[in-house]
Amino acid sequence: MKSIVIFASGSGxxxxxxxxxxxxxxxxxxxxxxxxxxxxRVLDRAQNLGVGAVxxxxxxxxxxxxxxxxxxxxxxxxxxxxxxxxxxxxxxQKFSNKIINIHPALLPDYGGKGMYGMNVHKAxxxxxxxKSGITIHYVNENYDEGAVIFQAETPVTKDDTPESLASKIxxxxxxxxxxxxxxxxxEQ
Numbered sequence: 745m746k747s748i749v750i751f752a753s754g755s756g757x758x759x760x761x762x763x764x765x766x767x768x769x770x771x772x773x774x775x776x777x778x779x780x781x782x783x784x785r786v787l788d789r790a791q792n793l794g795v796g797a798v799x800x801x802x803x804x805x806x807x808x809x810x811x812x813x814x815x816x817x818x819x820x821x822x823x824x825x826x827x828x829x830x831x832x833x834x835x836x837q838k839f840s841n842k843i844i845n846i847h848p849a850l851l852p853d854y855g856g857k858g859m860y861g862m863n864v865h866k867a868x869x870x871x872x873x874x875k876s877g878i879t880i881h882y883v884n885e886n887y888d889e890g891a892v893i894f895q896a897e898t899p900v901t902k903d904d905t906p907e908s909l910a911s912k913i914x915x916x917x918x919x920x921x922x923x924x925x926x927x928x929x930x931e932q
Contacts, residue, residue, distance in 0.1 A: 746929045748774045749819040751827035756786025758825035758846065758917055763793045765922035772929065775817060778810065780829055802829075811835050821929055824883060825921070828860060833885040843883040844928060846921050848913045850895055851879040855888030865906040865913070876900050876909060878916045880924045894924045 748766065752759045759777055766772040777790035777797045790797035800810050811834055814822065824831070824845040831843060847855060849864045854876075859867070868876045877897035882890035896919075898912040 745770070746772050746820040746932070747817070748772065748821050748823055748925065748929075749814065749817060750774060750777045750790075750823045750825050752777060752779055752784065752786040752825045753781050753828040754784055754786060754826045756784065756789040756826070757914070758921060759786050760789045760793065761918050762823065762825060762922050762925060763790065763795055765926075767793070769926075772926070775819065780805070780827070786826075805829065805832065808834070811838065814839065820932060821925065823925060830857075830887060831883050836883055836885050841882055844893065844925070845881055845883050845888075845890070846917055847879045847881065847888055848876075848910070848917070849879065850875070850877045850897065851881060851888055851892060855879075857887050859888070862906050862910065865909040868900060869904060869906060869909060873900050876913065878913060878920065880921065893928065894920065896920050 750759045750762060763774045766774050774795050777786055777795055779786050779799055782799045787797040787799060804810055822839055822843040836843060849855065849868060854864045854867055875897045877895055879892055880894040881892045884890040896916045898916060900909060
């Protein structure tokens with residue numbers, strides 16, 4: 745059985761979508777959801793779907809507690825689904841090519857520190873871009889610079905607002921992220 749651990753910082757709609765996708769596939773298991781925000785809705789969503797959910801703070805991340813937990817679990821894949829902290833280099837080295845992230849833009853554009861959520865969508869619209877999309881990529885020691893696994897595009901119209909563009913991006917995330925996770929796991 746291939747095991748998945750999800751990191752998330754917010755409401756957890758992508759995490760829930762991933763958990764539901766794999767719920768009826770016995771060859772895969774979402775074993776744990778980790779969040780750096782105590783009040784993140786993702787923790788409740790995971791527990792309601794029968795998946796363990798754990799909050800951790802900066803100290804636990806920096807002092808190797810999270811790394812130790814992951815080493816003990818030895819997941820086949822670590823999935824960042826709306827997780828906002830930078831992954832420490834120690835973790836990216838120990839789990840090289842086993843951590844993937846989804847970014848709400850077509851990297852390499854609109855990546856890096858501070859480029860998440862509405863910040864990305866506002867920048868895309870302010871720059872007059874004709875398209876945006878998602879990028880699923882491996883995580884390395886630098887923000888949004890790991891090897892690209894998959895990209896999907898959506899048009900940006902003159903009438904788009906950051907909110908309407910976010911809705912289009914979410915549709916792409918929900919449609920593609922679980923399938924790409926499954927593909928990566930099957931290729932291991």
